Amino acid sequence: MSWVNADDIDRTAKILVDTNRAASLGEAQRMLRSFVLQVAVGPDLADDAAAQAALITVVNTAARAFLGGVHVHLARDSVLRTGWSDGLSASAAVTKYGGQIVGRLSSEHPTLTLGMKASVGKPVLHLTWRGWAGGTVESPDHLLRGRAGSELAGVAAAALGVSEIFQHMTGNNLAGRRDVGLSLWRPDLDWTDREAVGPALAYLPAAVWLLGLGHLGQAYAWTLGLLPYARSHDVEVGLVDFDVVVRGNASTQMLVTSGDFGRRKTRVVADTLEARGFTTRIVERVFDEHFHPVTHADRLRHEPRVALAGFDSVEPRRRLGLHRFDRIVDAGLGNGAEYLDTVVHSFPAAGDPSTVFGGPRQEPSRPLRPAYEGEVERLVAAGLDESAARCGMVNVAGITVGAAFAGALTSTIVIADLLRMLHDDGASFSVISLDLRAPDARRAVRSAEPETVALAFTEARR
Numbered sequence: 001m002s003w004v005n006a007d008d009i010d011r012t013a014k015i016l017v018d019t020n021r022a023a024s025l026g027e028a029q030r031m032l033r034s035f036v037l038q039v040a041v042g043p044d045l046a047d048d049a050a051a052q053a054a055l056i057t058v059v060n061t062a063a064r065a066f067l068g069g070v071h072v073h074l075a076r077d078s079v080l081r082t083g084w085s086d087g088l089s090a091s092a093a094v095t096k097y098g099g100q101i102v103g104r105l106s107s108e109h110p111t112l113t114l115g116m117k118a119s120v121g122k123p124v125l126h127l128t129w130r131g132w133a134g135g136t137v138e139s140p141d142h143l144l145r146g147r148a149g150s151e152l153a154g155v156a157a158a159a160l161g162v163s164e165i166f167q168h169m170t171g172n173n174l175a176g177r178r179d180v181g182l183s184l185w186r187p188d189l190d191w192t193d194r195e196a197v198g199p200a201l202a203y204l205p206a207a208v209w210l211l212g213l214g215h216l217g218q219a220y221a222w223t224l225g226l227l228p229y230a231r232s233h234d235v236e237v238g239l240v241d242f243d244v245v246v247r248g249n250a251s252t253q254m255l256v257t258s259g260d261f262g263r264r265k266t267r268v269v270a271d272t273l274e275a276r277g278f279t280t281r282i283v284e285r286v287f288d289e290h291f292h293p294v295t296h297a298d299r300l301r302h303e304p305r306v307a308l309a310g311f312d313s314v315e316p317r318r319r320l321g322l323h324r325f326d327r328i329v330d331a332g333l334g335n336g337a338e339y340l341d342t343v344v345h346s347f348p349a350a351g352d353p354s355t356v357f358g359g360p361r362q363e364p365s366r367p368l369r370p371a372y373e374g375e376v377e378r379l380v381a382a383g384l385d386e387s388a389a390r391c392g393m394v395n396v397a398g399i400t401v402g403a404a405f406a407g408a409l410t411s412t413i414v415i416a417d418l419l420r421m422l423h424d425d426g427a428s429f430s431v432i433s434l435d436l437r438a439p440d441a442r443r444a445v446r447s448a449e450p451e452t453v454a455l456a457f458t459e460a461r462r
Contacts, residue, residue: 006395007246010214011381012065014401016319017371018336021170024371025396029067035169036068037162042115045090046078050129050149051114053226054095058112058127060222061404063098064167064251070099071109074311075116082151083226084276110176111164112136123168123176127161129153131197132416135181136161142179144192150201151226152412152419156182159409163340163436166403172437180439182409184416187432188444201227203422206234206413207304207456209325211287213241213265215252216310216331216414219407221269222254223415225276227460232277234458238304240283241265241292252402272346279387287316292323306455308414312400320353327453328353331410339401340436342410346417349430350448372397406436422457 012113015021022028024077039058045051053073062070072094080086085093091101105111111121117140125136129149134157137143149157158210160180167175181191185198204227208275221237229235245253245268253265255272267302270280281303283291292305309330311317320328327347345356370378375396379389413432420426427446434442 006392006399007248009248009396009399010247010251011400011402012404014399015339015344015403016170017369018401019170020369022371024374027254032065032067034068035066035166036064036106036116037066037070037165038102038109038112038119038121039070039072039099040105040109040111040119040121041074041090042113042114043075044115045074045076045080048115048148049082049151049228050134050154051127051381052080052085053083053151053154054114054127054129054134054158054161056080056083056097057222057226057408058114058162059094059099060097060254061159061408062162062165064254064355064404065162070094071102071105072099073102073105082228084222090139095322097162110168112161112165113140115136116140123165124215125161125164125176127154127157128181131199132185133183133191133196133198134158134160135179135191137179137181138165140176147200150198151228152184152223152416155223156184156409156412159405159412160436160439162405163403165411166405167340167437175437182413182434182439182442184412185420186427187413187416188427189428190440190447194229199423199425201419201423203419203457204229204235204460205306205418205422205455206458207236207302207306207324208418209238209293209304209307210310211240211307211320212310212312212316213239213269213450214243214249214310214312215402215404215407216333216410217241217308218253218255218265218311219404219411220308220310220414221273222408223411225273225278227415229277230461233279235278236281236304237273237278238281238283238293239266239269240285240287241269242286248399252404252407254404254408277426279382287311287319289322291318293325300425304456306418313314314357318354319346327418327421327455329414331414333402333406333410334423335400335402338435339403340406341433342406342413342436343431343433344413344417346428346430346447348453368394368397370408405421408435418455421453 183196
């Protein structure tokens with residue numbers, strides 16, 4: 001008798017069940033194993049930091065959703081100099097993050113291009129960036145021109161490109177047939193607007209807490225690690241989580257590998273960040289009203305006073321205002337059919353987290369979807385008690401779904417909040433929301449209160 005363990009459920013495969021694209025978890029897994037993403041990389045990769053950030057972000061996120069493989073064709077096997085891939089050849093970086101180098105691409109699979117004007121595939125989309133703006137376009141004639149893109153824009157373009165192809169593969173008729181993008185400098189403007197480009201990155205955050213190290217928390221760590229720090233040892237990252245890695249986390253959590261199952265998430269993320277040269281501090285307990293950053297007379301011993309929150313429930317969010325942080329940026333992702341929804345809140349703001357996030361939410365009980373009812377019937381037929389089978393399947397049905405590319409895009413919005421504060425004329429937004437099914441219909445609300453927060457910072461590499 002085969003029992004379904006909720007901890008083992010692939011969070012991305014479960015999307016296909018919860019959106020009625022697959023009739024069972026087994027069918028959903030088989031569908032993902034049929035998905036192949038191709039990446040065509042042009043010859044100028046060595047000179048383009050945004051392209052380097054985009055390449056490894058595409059591979060890392062897509063390898064967790066396109067289980068048939070991420071096939072990468074390189075015009076040149078350049079040595080990379082960006083973040084996690086610093087010092088690696090492009091081929092080694094692709095292999096490290098789950099991709100496969102190929103000698104030629106197929107006309108039968110979808111393709112993303114980086115620095116190429118033409119390629120084969122069905123469809124073919126082109127990643128593009130300029131300053132703080134990144135996106136994906138159908139025609140190379142629509143590529144952004146002018147200033148080089150930032151690493152942040154490269155991550156955003158990568159996430160949008162993988163999202164478009166995944167949505168195309170799962171039935172969104174618009175995805176893959178449109179130009180989509182986002183300015184992280186001015187998310188309230190069209191991403192192709194000249195005012196959306198933003199300044200060159202000069203300063204970067206030097207001290208932050210990551211509250212929750214699941215899907216979003218690890219995406220924040222990934223994007224922080226791709227920023228162009230001149231001195232990575234200047235950076236201190238506090239890590240708060242109590243949980244361990246389970247097999248199902250590998251589909252959404254960007255720093256998790258198969259060798260991490262059973263390890264505490266704090267240790268996994270700390271090891272990765274320290275290998276990047278950052279300093280970490282670990283708190284392995286539930287985030288509650290008793291947690292707050294400690295200030296010492298010796299300023300060198302101050303704990304970070306900025307928090308990036310990535311919780312998957314509302315209760316810890318409501319406590320964020322109790323902890324004396326100077327700046328809090330919180331993000332939440334939708335679940336089920338809304339897995340492509342993102343909402344980012346920044347504090348201080350007109351409303352306190354306890355009111356912005358409302359009271360405890362009681363999810364209404366719903367009948368199990370036919371796919372889960374079918375699993376109950378199969379387990380009962382195999383000899384399991386019906387109440388036990390149904391209870392177990394309710395647990396499986398309640399597992400939060402997700403896709404790594406959604407977290408990667410959200411991480412750029414969250415970290416851009418801090419970056420804008422460190423650069424002259426950077427706007428502050430109290431709420432930014434978007435739906436990847438229609439990313440151009442986003443909402444960006446300017447902060448009503450003047451910003452007086454002093455962030456710890458360090459210099460960007462010139």
